[in-house]
Amino acid sequence: MLKTRFTELVGCSVPIQQAGMGDGAPPELAAAVSNAGALGMLGTARPGGEEPTNLAKLIEQTRALTSRPFGINFIIDERHESTRIPRASFELAADAARVVEIFLWSAPDPTLFDLIHRRGALVSCQVGSCEAAVAAVASGADIIVAQGIGAGGHVLGTVGILALLDEVLDAVKVPVLAAGGIGSGRALAAVLAAGADGARVGTRFVAAEETGVHPVYSEALLRARAHNTVYTEAFYLNWPNAPHRVLRSSLEAAQAFPGAIVGELPSLDGTMVPFRRFECGVPRKDASGAIEAMSLFAGEGVGSVTRFQSAAEIVSELAEEAESLLRRWGASERVAVAADA
Ligand SMILES: Cc1cc2nc3c(=O)[nH]c(=O)nc-3n(C[C@H](O)[C@H](O)[C@H](O)COP(=O)(O)O)c2cc1C
Numbered sequence: 001m002l003k004t005r006f007t008e009l010v011g012c013s014v015p016i017q018q019a020g021m022g023d024g025a026p027p028e029l030a031a032a033v034s035n036a037g038a039l040g041m042l043g044t045a046r047p048g049g050e051e052p053t054n055l056a057k058l059i060e061q062t063r064a065l066t067s068r069p070f071g072i073n074f075i076i077d078e079r080h081e082s083t084r085i086p087r088a089s090f091e092l093a094a095d096a097a098r099v100v101e102i103f104l105w106s107a108p109d110p111t112l113f114d115l116i117h118r119r120g121a122l123v124s125c126q127v128g129s130c131e132a133a134v135a136a137v138a139s140g141a142d143i144i145v146a147q148g149i150g151a152g153g154h155v156l157g158t159v160g161i162l163a164l165l166d167e168v169l170d171a172v173k174v175p176v177l178a179a180g181g182i183g184s185g186r187a188l189a190a191v192l193a194a195g196a197d198g199a200r201v202g203t204r205f206v207a208a209e210e211t212g213v214h215p216v217y218s219e220a221l222l223r224a225r226a227h228n229t230v231y232t233e234a235f236y237l238n239w240p241n242a243p244h245r246v247l248r249s250s251l252e253a254a255q256a257f258p259g260a261i262v263g264e265l266p267s268l269d270g271t272m273v274p275f276r277r278f279e280c281g282v283p284r285k286d287a288s289g290a291i292e293a294m295s296l297f298a299g300e301g302v303g304s305v306t307r308f309q310s311a312a313e314i315v316s317e318l319a320e321e322a323e324s325l326l327r328r329w330g331a332s333e334r335v336a337v338a339a340d341a
Contacts, residue, residue: 263289
């Protein structure tokens with residue numbers, strides 16, 4: 001068993017945090033990951049997902065499926081009205097979850113962190129630079145997720161994960177997770193050996209059996225490798241100036257698509273919403289249309305997605321592989337305290 005400052009603080013047994021991924025991280029996935037001993041994260045960045053009434057339902061569904069610690073992820077980007085989130089949603093999240101996480105596209109707000117703390121939750125911040133990590137900790141963040149440029153989905157990081165991790169570990173004292181392109185036990189072992197307290201894994205879980213995404217999307221992941229992803233700002237319509245990493249095939253399909261609307265996405269209240277060409281969003285299971293031309297987010301670790309597996313299998317495979325490598329290097333006692341399994 002791998003114990004780190006992250007597992008101790010959060011109360012889980014595996015140093016893996018599943019990424020909050022909007023519709024890609026529904027209650028079923030978050031709960032399955034938490035039940036497997038890692039930290040499951042409920043995604044809220046979905047049409048209507050951050051509204052208190054809808055969020056309360058998502059929380060209720062998650063709680064019905066797990067009694068283990070889980071987290072709730074939000075994106076804050078003050079540059080855009082569309083990402084303004086009601087305070088009531090943070091209150092609901094902090095009352096229900098062990099970790100409330102903010103993907104920080106704007107300066108951190110210490111009053112928000114204070115509100116989350118007062119309601120009993122930890123604050124995690126995903127950042128893309130050392131400066132942002134320092135600012136988040138100065139504002140009260142308990143956990144930092146350092147995101148490298150190899151990450152899938154929206155990407156704040158501008159450099160590779162190991163270079164960023166080095167800087168962040170020198171600069172902050174709170175537990176640090178590494179994110180971006182980590183899909184195998186080898187990669188998990190590497191960031192643990194480098195001093196991280198765990199890894200945040202997104203793309204690998206998109207193809208989990210409990211995923212919320214459309215099968216056309218998860219099947220495309222099975223066929224892709226790192227060089228089939230591209231860092232771009234092409235899917236910009238509902239969130240401009242926000243780089244992201246997608247499957248190159250989805251970008252090419254969107255470029256070749258003849259019309260303005262590629263398909264439809266049901267929102268949480270059941271109404272169908274058009275999905276425009278070059279809009280960004282996670283194509284849900286029940287989306288329709290040219291799924292292959294929607295923003296199919298994927299990180300550089302996509303080559304590790306080789307088959308459909310349950311979230312529990314993914315967690316145990318990553319943890320066992322990492323632990324055996326750390327033991328082989330004689331590093332397990334030093335970097336990630338190995339308790340008796
Ligand atoms: C499908 C998908 C959707 C994502 N949506 C979000 C999100 O809503 N909030 C967030 O903080 N990060 C989101 N991310 C980024 C992740 O938090 C994380 O940085 C990334 O998945 C790590 O890289 P990996 O995908 O290579 O594991 C998303 C990633 C993917 C793949």
